[in-house]
Amino acid sequence: MPERRIFGTQEWAVKTANCLEGCAHDCKYCYAKSMAIRFGRKKPETWHSEERRLDRIGNACRGRPTRVMFPSTHDITPSSLPTSLAAIEQLLEYGHSILVVSKPHVDCIAAICREFDDYREKILFRFTMGSAEDETLSFWEPNAPSFMERLDSLCFVHERDFRTSVSCEPMLDSDVEAVVSTVSPYVTDAIWIGKANQLRQRLKINGATDGETARRAEALIASQSAECTDAPFRRLSGNKQVKWKDSIKKMVGLEMPARPGLDI
Numbered sequence: 001m002p003e004r005r006i007f008g009t010q011e012w013a014v015k016t017a018n019c020l021e022g023c024a025h026d027c028k029y030c031y032a033k034s035m036a037i038r039f040g041r042k043k044p045e046t047w048h049s050e051e052r053r054l055d056r057i058g059n060a061c062r063g064r065p066t067r068v069m070f071p072s073t074h075d076i077t078p079s080s081l082p083t084s085l086a087a088i089e090q091l092l093e094y095g096h097s098i099l100v101v102s103k104p105h106v107d108c109i110a111a112i113c114r115e116f117d118d119y120r121e122k123i124l125f126r127f128t129m130g131s132a133e134d135e136t137l138s139f140w141e142p143n144a145p146s147f148m149e150r151l152d153s154l155c156f157v158h159e160r161d162f163r164t165s166v167s168c169e170p171m172l173d174s175d176v177e178a179v180v181s182t183v184s185p186y187v188t189d190a191i192w193i194g195k196a197n198q199l200r201q202r203l204k205i206n207g208a209t210d211g212e213t214a215r216r217a218e219a220l221i222a223s224q225s226a227e228c229t230d231a232p233f234r235r236l237s238g239n240k241q242v243k244w245k246d247s248i249k250k251m252v253g254l255e256m257p258a259r260p261g262l263d264i
Helices: 031-038 054-060 078-094 106-115 117-122 134-140 147-159 176-186 199-205 211-223 226-236 246-252
Strands: 067-070 097-102 123-128 163-168 191-193 242-244
Touching (some): 067 078, 097 106, 106 117, 117 123, 123 147, 134 147, 147 163, 147 176, 176 191, 176 226, 199 211, 242 246
Parallel strands (some): 067 097, 123 163, 191 242
C-alpha cells in the first residue's frame, strides 16, 4: 500500500473544526473560498458574508480527544467572535487541545485569552503573517488586519504566557526573513513557512482575474521557484524556530511527516 501523503492542515492537526460558511476577510487566494464556490455553497461575491454554522462543531467532537485546528475554512472576525467563542468552548470541554489559526484581530484574541485563561495549556495560537508589508497584505487579504495588529496580537498572547507560533503560508513576497526576524522574540513554538499553492487556479475560481492581480500572481509564483527559494532556505535552515510546510519540504527534499498532527 502506498504511503499516505500528509499535507495542508494535516501537518498541524489531526482534525479541523469550523463554525462559519464564508469569511469577512475575503482573501484573494483563499482555498476555502474556491472550494465553496466549486461545490455551489457560495459565489465569489457572497463569500465575505459569514453564515453561522455552530452545528458543524459536533463533527469534531467525536472519538478520542486530540489536537484540532480551529478554524480552517474561515477566520475569527469581530462579527463572528461570539460564535467562535462558543465553538472553542465546545472543543475544549470535549477534551481537545486547540490550534487557533488566525489573521488576528487583537480584540478577538484578547477575548479568547480572557475567556479561556484556565485552558492555557490546551491552546496554541498560530497567527498568519505572509508579509511584513501592509501594502502586500492589504492587496492579497483586503479585509484582514495590518501587520502591526497581527504583531500586537502575538505580543499580547505571549505576554499572557499562552503558547505562540506564526504561519508564513502563503509567503506573499520574497522577504519572509523580515517576518521571521520581527516575530522571533514572541514565538515559543515555531514559525512555519510555505508557498502559495495552486495560486492561478484559486484566483480564477475566486473571481480575482483583474490584470494587476494576474501580474502580481505571476511575480509571486516566480519568486517561489526552486532557484529563488534556495537562498532563503539555506539562510533559515539553521534557525531552530523555523519549520517548513509540505510545499517547501518537497522542493528541498526534507522528510515528510508519517501521520497527521505531528507538527514537524
